[in-house]
Amino acid sequence: MAVISLLAAGLLPLQTSSALTEPSSSKAGPQTANASPGPEIPGLSAEPIHDTGEPASDTAREIEVREGDTLSEIFQANGAPLSDLHRIMEADAEFLALETLKPGTRLSLHFNQENRFSKLTLHLDPAREVVYLKREDGSFEHQQYEADTRWVTEVIRGRVDGSFYASAIQAGLNRAQIQLIDQLLGNQLNFRKDLRVGDEFRVIVGHEMAGETSTNNTRLQAVTLHRASKTHYAFRFHDGNYYDEDGNSVSPAFLRWPTSKRYRVSSPFNKNRLHPVTGRRRPHNGVDLATPSGTPVLSTGDGIVRRVGNHPYAGRYIDIDHGGAHTTRYLHLNKVLVRSGAQIQRGQKIALSGNTGRSTGPHLHFEFHIKGQPVDPLTADIPTAAAIPKAELAAFQRKVDEQLVVMKYAGSRSELLVSKAPPLFDQNTARVRQPLLRHATDSSTR
The missing domain is CATH 3.10.450.350 (Nuclear Transport Factor 2; Chain: A,)
Incomplete structure (x- = not known):
């Protein structure tokens, strides 16, 4: 039996694009405001989250x-x-x-x-x-x-002083969040050449809570990056995708196929497949493509490599997080060409297909997940770089207006905050007349 080693935390650091780590062009300007430490994240709860139904003697x-x-x-x-x-x-x-x-x-x-x-x-x-x-x-x-969860919201603000990456770390964002911002806005600006000292960014970060305990899961809910001549936006909608202030997608469309040409589907997506080796009925959470060993495997979207592994049954595999609600997975690979933490572009060659793990022959197993659930990647309604449907555009724009107010006026970093509605605003005096609600929570589940 192959011994299954456990990955040590932090052994595979996230890579950061050079555009983020390079200093910005200007060498003088306002200093980044000091940020207070983030909220303390409680440890794992020892309480069970479901009734096992086992006898007490077990x-x-x-x-x-x-x-x-x-x-x-x-x-x-x-x-x-x-x-x-x-x-x-x-x-x-x-x-x-x-x-x-x-x-x-x-x-x-x-x-x-x-x-x-x-x-x-x-x-x-x-x-x-x-x-x-x-x-x-x-x-x-x-x-x-x-279990049911809810999200509480934190606002993080900062100014560019040096590289965007260093400035965002100082403001309180982590590496994965910075990489996602780069992924979302990288098609609109060059983080190394276009930013100047003093350019401002504001981010709403959601923290998932189970009762009063953090699950340690976070998500970016809104991002603004203001330069002298332009402001760039990314807002998360309920579909898990990110859009600009006008409701247009900020991410390129996904490729439907993970190969440069279409190969025969040797085993389709099936929640109740009869396994060809074991003869047992088990879910088949992706599609098998009859690729010859050594076929280039392409990432179907921009993203960040979250896992590279070698499973005794799944073989060599790659997991890619595409931001928002979408992830992809590629199994039975012969050779992996990327590292955990790397930023990936749509259409980039990430591996060569193979026959590793338990397999009846050379093929590529490809999965597409939406909000953590596997879907048929060849038929599912995947993002196509379109826009918010017209019927939902008004609701999206109301949410955008609310989030812009929260990012501008809510207390930042030292408390978890959320606004249920925009405060009253006096355009003549440019002053907030009603404070934002403090310590309120968004009760929507995951």
Whole structure:
């Protein structure tokens, strides 16, 4: 059996484009305002988020993953059979949830009344768990549980002084958020050449909460970058895509196919496919394309490489985050040509297809996910660089007006804030007559 190593947190730093790290053209101007530290993020909650329905006599052994741990060592140390780990990895091949393990992750190994291993629970965050439940035939079933969450909002402001990247870090943004801003606005300006000292940026960052506990998930809800002659905008709509102030998409359209030409679909997207090797019914969360080994694999959109891995069943694979609600995944690769954290352009060659992992022959398995759910990439309604539908444009523009007011007037960084409605504004005196609501939350779920 191949030992499944756990990725250590922070071992694969995010790469940042040179356009972000290079200083801006001007060498003098206002200094970036000092930002107070961000909100304290609570640790993982030890409370279960769902009722397992198991008898009280069943036992669960709680494990916190430490750096250097492997799943095989964890199973052996706790008396769980390695043969069951094999079957769990098989069940995980279409989900790759166990590939996200890192130090601090919590696992629960469950044993029945006869002290036989019965299931594995992976605690992803305080709102989400993945369970691998043992069936009567000895195989394992993948189940996922998710609690209701809400989003609270923080405003971050800053001025360019040196490079945009350094200025944004000082203001309180993290590397992934800066990369997404570069991805969203990079088609409108050159971050190295076009910015000057004193140019201003404002960002609304959403923090996901499960009860009073942070899940550590964030999202960019709105961005403005003001230069002397122009202001650039990106607003997140409820569809997960980003648009400018007029409702036009700020991202290029996705490619429908991850190859330069169309190959035969050897296995379609199917939530209840009969697996050709095991004979068991399992979801097939993507499409298999009959590509000869060594075929160039293209990213179907701009994005950031979030994971590069090698799974015993899925083979070598790449996960790309395209910002907003969209991610893609490419499996059974022969060779990976990009690193975790790299910024990727639509149509860029990222890998060569192959036959790694458990496979019946050379092919490319391609997945497209919207809001965390796999969809058929060949038929789904994917973004086409269009615009907000006319029927929803008025609602979008009202939200834009509200967010612009929040970014301009709300307290920044030291508190989590959200405005339910724009404050009253006196155009004559240019003064806010009604303060923004403090400590309010957006109760919308994920």
